[in-house]
Amino acid sequence: MKIEFTLNHQKMSIEAPPELRLLDLLRDYCGLTGTKEGCGKGECGACSVIMNSKLVNSCLVPVCQIDDSEIVTIEGLEKNGELDVLQQAFINAGAVQCGFCIPGMIMAAKALLMQNPHPSEEEIKKGLSGNLCRCTGYAKIIEAVAGLAGNNNRL
Ligand code: FES
Ligand code: FES
Incomplete structure:
Protein backbone atom coordinates (compact mmCIF):
# COMPACT_ATOMS: atom_id res chain seq x y z
CA MET A 1 0.00 0.00 0.00
CA LYS A 2 1.01 3.60 -0.45
CA ILE A 3 1.70 5.27 2.90
CA GLU A 4 1.85 9.03 3.24
CA PHE A 5 3.10 10.47 6.48
CA THR A 6 5.45 13.02 7.96
CA LEU A 7 8.78 11.73 9.16
CA ASN A 8 11.07 14.04 11.10
CA HIS A 9 9.27 17.10 9.69
CA GLN A 10 9.43 15.90 6.06
CA LYS A 11 6.53 14.59 3.98
CA MET A 12 7.05 10.98 2.87
CA SER A 13 5.26 8.69 0.45
CA ILE A 14 6.34 5.04 0.54
CA GLU A 15 5.03 1.77 -0.91
CA ALA A 16 5.15 -0.95 1.73
CA PRO A 17 3.16 -4.00 2.83
CA PRO A 18 0.43 -2.89 5.29
CA GLU A 19 1.51 -5.40 7.92
CA LEU A 20 5.14 -4.21 7.89
CA ARG A 21 6.19 -2.93 11.32
CA LEU A 22 6.91 0.78 11.67
CA LEU A 23 10.27 -0.27 13.15
CA ASP A 24 11.21 -2.04 9.89
CA LEU A 25 9.92 0.82 7.76
CA LEU A 26 12.17 3.23 9.65
CA ARG A 27 15.27 1.03 9.62
CA ASP A 28 15.00 -0.82 6.30
CA TYR A 29 13.06 1.55 4.05
CA CYS A 30 14.13 4.92 5.46
CA GLY A 31 17.67 4.07 6.65
CA LEU A 32 17.01 5.47 10.12
CA THR A 33 18.84 2.94 12.26
CA GLY A 34 18.83 5.02 15.45
CA THR A 35 15.59 3.27 16.41
CA LYS A 36 16.62 -0.13 17.80
CA GLU A 37 15.02 -3.54 18.04
CA GLY A 38 15.38 -5.21 21.43
CA CYS A 39 12.57 -7.57 22.34
CA GLY A 40 10.35 -7.07 19.28
CA LYS A 41 7.25 -7.49 21.46
CA GLY A 42 6.58 -4.24 23.25
CA GLU A 43 8.54 -4.89 26.43
CA CYS A 44 11.88 -3.06 26.22
CA GLY A 45 11.20 0.37 24.68
CA ALA A 46 14.33 0.29 22.48
CA CYS A 47 12.13 0.94 19.44
CA SER A 48 10.31 3.97 20.95
CA VAL A 49 9.36 6.80 18.62
CA ILE A 50 6.86 9.66 18.91
CA MET A 51 3.73 9.31 16.78
CA ASN A 52 1.23 12.19 16.79
CA SER A 53 2.89 13.54 19.96
CA LYS A 54 2.57 10.22 21.80
CA LEU A 55 5.21 7.64 22.62
CA VAL A 56 4.75 4.32 20.77
CA ASN A 57 6.69 1.09 20.48
CA SER A 58 7.40 0.99 16.75
CA CYS A 59 7.73 -2.81 16.87
CA LEU A 60 4.00 -3.00 17.62
CA VAL A 61 2.71 -0.53 15.01
CA PRO A 62 1.82 -1.88 11.55
CA VAL A 63 2.45 0.72 8.88
CA CYS A 64 -1.21 0.66 7.81
CA GLN A 65 -1.82 2.65 11.01
CA ILE A 66 0.61 5.46 10.26
CA ASP A 67 -1.08 6.95 7.19
CA ASP A 68 -1.40 10.74 7.69
CA SER A 69 0.48 10.59 10.98
CA GLU A 70 3.48 12.53 12.18
CA ILE A 71 6.43 10.44 13.32
CA VAL A 72 9.54 11.71 15.06
CA THR A 73 12.55 9.47 15.61
CA ILE A 74 15.81 10.12 17.43
CA GLU A 75 17.26 11.42 14.14
CA GLY A 76 14.57 14.10 14.07
CA LEU A 77 15.60 15.74 17.33
CA GLU A 78 18.79 17.37 16.07
CA LYS A 79 18.31 20.80 14.52
CA ASN A 80 20.78 22.53 12.17
CA GLY A 81 23.55 20.17 13.21
CA GLU A 82 22.96 20.78 16.92
CA LEU A 83 21.92 18.07 19.33
CA ASP A 84 18.60 18.39 21.12
S1 FES B 1 11.76 -3.78 20.41
FE1 FES B 1 11.28 -3.95 22.56
S2 FES B 1 9.47 -2.75 22.75
FE2 FES B 1 9.87 -2.76 20.62
S1 FES C 1 21.37 -0.75 27.56
FE1 FES C 1 23.41 -0.03 27.53
S2 FES C 1 23.25 2.12 28.01
FE2 FES C 1 21.24 1.29 28.31
Whole structure:
Protein backbone atom coordinates (compact mmCIF):
# COMPACT_ATOMS: atom_id res chain seq x y z
CA MET A 1 0.00 0.00 0.00
CA LYS A 2 1.01 3.60 -0.45
CA ILE A 3 1.70 5.27 2.90
CA GLU A 4 1.85 9.03 3.24
CA PHE A 5 3.10 10.47 6.48
CA THR A 6 5.45 13.02 7.96
CA LEU A 7 8.78 11.73 9.16
CA ASN A 8 11.07 14.04 11.10
CA HIS A 9 9.27 17.10 9.69
CA GLN A 10 9.43 15.90 6.06
CA LYS A 11 6.53 14.59 3.98
CA MET A 12 7.05 10.98 2.87
CA SER A 13 5.26 8.69 0.45
CA ILE A 14 6.34 5.04 0.54
CA GLU A 15 5.03 1.77 -0.91
CA ALA A 16 5.15 -0.95 1.73
CA PRO A 17 3.16 -4.00 2.83
CA PRO A 18 0.43 -2.89 5.29
CA GLU A 19 1.51 -5.40 7.92
CA LEU A 20 5.14 -4.21 7.89
CA ARG A 21 6.19 -2.93 11.32
CA LEU A 22 6.91 0.78 11.67
CA LEU A 23 10.27 -0.27 13.15
CA ASP A 24 11.21 -2.04 9.89
CA LEU A 25 9.92 0.82 7.76
CA LEU A 26 12.17 3.23 9.65
CA ARG A 27 15.27 1.03 9.62
CA ASP A 28 15.00 -0.82 6.30
CA TYR A 29 13.06 1.55 4.05
CA CYS A 30 14.13 4.92 5.46
CA GLY A 31 17.67 4.07 6.65
CA LEU A 32 17.01 5.47 10.12
CA THR A 33 18.84 2.94 12.26
CA GLY A 34 18.83 5.02 15.45
CA THR A 35 15.59 3.27 16.41
CA LYS A 36 16.62 -0.13 17.80
CA GLU A 37 15.02 -3.54 18.04
CA GLY A 38 15.38 -5.21 21.43
CA CYS A 39 12.57 -7.57 22.34
CA GLY A 40 10.35 -7.07 19.28
CA LYS A 41 7.25 -7.49 21.46
CA GLY A 42 6.58 -4.24 23.25
CA GLU A 43 8.54 -4.89 26.43
CA CYS A 44 11.88 -3.06 26.22
CA GLY A 45 11.20 0.37 24.68
CA ALA A 46 14.33 0.29 22.48
CA CYS A 47 12.13 0.94 19.44
CA SER A 48 10.31 3.97 20.95
CA VAL A 49 9.36 6.80 18.62
CA ILE A 50 6.86 9.66 18.91
CA MET A 51 3.73 9.31 16.78
CA ASN A 52 1.23 12.19 16.79
CA SER A 53 2.89 13.54 19.96
CA LYS A 54 2.57 10.22 21.80
CA LEU A 55 5.21 7.64 22.62
CA VAL A 56 4.75 4.32 20.77
CA ASN A 57 6.69 1.09 20.48
CA SER A 58 7.40 0.99 16.75
CA CYS A 59 7.73 -2.81 16.87
CA LEU A 60 4.00 -3.00 17.62
CA VAL A 61 2.71 -0.53 15.01
CA PRO A 62 1.82 -1.88 11.55
CA VAL A 63 2.45 0.72 8.88
CA CYS A 64 -1.21 0.66 7.81
CA GLN A 65 -1.82 2.65 11.01
CA ILE A 66 0.61 5.46 10.26
CA ASP A 67 -1.08 6.95 7.19
CA ASP A 68 -1.40 10.74 7.69
CA SER A 69 0.48 10.59 10.98
CA GLU A 70 3.48 12.53 12.18
CA ILE A 71 6.43 10.44 13.32
CA VAL A 72 9.54 11.71 15.06
CA THR A 73 12.55 9.47 15.61
CA ILE A 74 15.81 10.12 17.43
CA GLU A 75 17.26 11.42 14.14
CA GLY A 76 14.57 14.10 14.07
CA LEU A 77 15.60 15.74 17.33
CA GLU A 78 18.79 17.37 16.07
CA LYS A 79 18.31 20.80 14.52
CA ASN A 80 20.78 22.53 12.17
CA GLY A 81 23.55 20.17 13.21
CA GLU A 82 22.96 20.78 16.92
CA LEU A 83 21.92 18.07 19.33
CA ASP A 84 18.60 18.39 21.12
CA VAL A 85 18.97 19.59 24.71
CA LEU A 86 17.92 16.13 25.91
CA GLN A 87 20.66 14.44 23.89
CA GLN A 88 23.17 16.91 25.30
CA ALA A 89 21.82 16.42 28.83
CA PHE A 90 22.36 12.65 28.55
CA ILE A 91 25.95 13.24 27.46
CA ASN A 92 26.60 15.82 30.17
CA ALA A 93 25.21 13.54 32.88
CA GLY A 94 27.28 10.55 31.68
CA ALA A 95 24.01 8.68 31.17
CA VAL A 96 25.17 6.64 28.17
CA GLN A 97 27.07 3.37 28.38
CA CYS A 98 26.62 0.87 25.52
CA GLY A 99 24.02 3.24 24.05
CA PHE A 100 21.59 0.61 22.77
CA CYS A 101 18.64 1.78 24.87
CA ILE A 102 19.43 5.48 24.64
CA PRO A 103 17.49 6.50 21.48
CA GLY A 104 14.33 4.94 22.92
CA MET A 105 15.04 6.37 26.36
CA ILE A 106 15.49 9.87 24.93
CA MET A 107 12.27 9.60 22.90
CA ALA A 108 10.41 8.49 26.04
CA ALA A 109 11.88 11.44 27.96
CA LYS A 110 10.97 13.80 25.12
CA ALA A 111 7.36 12.58 25.09
CA LEU A 112 7.20 12.98 28.86
CA LEU A 113 8.57 16.54 28.83
CA MET A 114 6.27 17.52 25.95
CA GLN A 115 3.29 16.56 28.12
CA ASN A 116 4.70 17.60 31.48
CA PRO A 117 7.59 20.09 31.40
CA HIS A 118 8.21 19.83 35.16
CA PRO A 119 7.89 16.16 36.09
CA SER A 120 8.83 15.07 39.59
CA GLU A 121 11.41 12.32 40.02
CA GLU A 122 8.57 9.84 40.50
CA GLU A 123 6.92 11.05 37.30
CA ILE A 124 10.21 10.70 35.43
CA LYS A 125 10.62 7.14 36.69
CA LYS A 126 7.06 6.35 35.63
CA GLY A 127 7.53 8.03 32.24
CA LEU A 128 10.63 5.95 31.55
CA SER A 129 9.29 2.74 33.08
CA GLY A 130 8.66 1.16 29.67
CA ASN A 131 12.30 1.54 28.68
CA LEU A 132 14.84 -1.00 29.87
CA CYS A 133 18.57 -0.36 30.28
CA ARG A 134 20.91 -3.18 31.18
CA CYS A 135 23.98 -0.98 31.74
CA THR A 136 23.46 2.24 33.66
CA GLY A 137 21.33 1.46 36.69
CA TYR A 138 19.07 4.35 35.56
CA ALA A 139 20.37 6.93 38.09
CA LYS A 140 22.27 9.05 35.54
CA ILE A 141 19.42 8.82 33.06
CA ILE A 142 16.97 10.14 35.64
CA GLU A 143 19.48 12.83 36.62
CA ALA A 144 19.75 13.95 32.97
CA VAL A 145 15.98 14.30 32.59
CA ALA A 146 15.51 15.87 36.01
CA GLY A 147 18.14 18.51 35.19
CA LEU A 148 16.04 19.66 32.25
CA ALA A 149 12.74 19.28 34.07
CA GLY A 150 13.84 21.95 36.53
CA ASN A 151 14.71 24.35 33.73
CA ASN A 152 12.08 23.97 31.05
CA ASN A 153 12.96 27.13 29.14
CA ARG A 154 15.80 25.06 27.65
CA LEU A 155 13.34 22.66 26.01
S1 FES B 1 11.76 -3.78 20.41
FE1 FES B 1 9.87 -2.76 20.62
S2 FES B 1 9.47 -2.75 22.75
FE2 FES B 1 11.28 -3.95 22.56
S1 FES C 1 23.25 2.12 28.01
FE1 FES C 1 23.41 -0.03 27.53
S2 FES C 1 21.37 -0.75 27.56
FE2 FES C 1 21.24 1.29 28.31
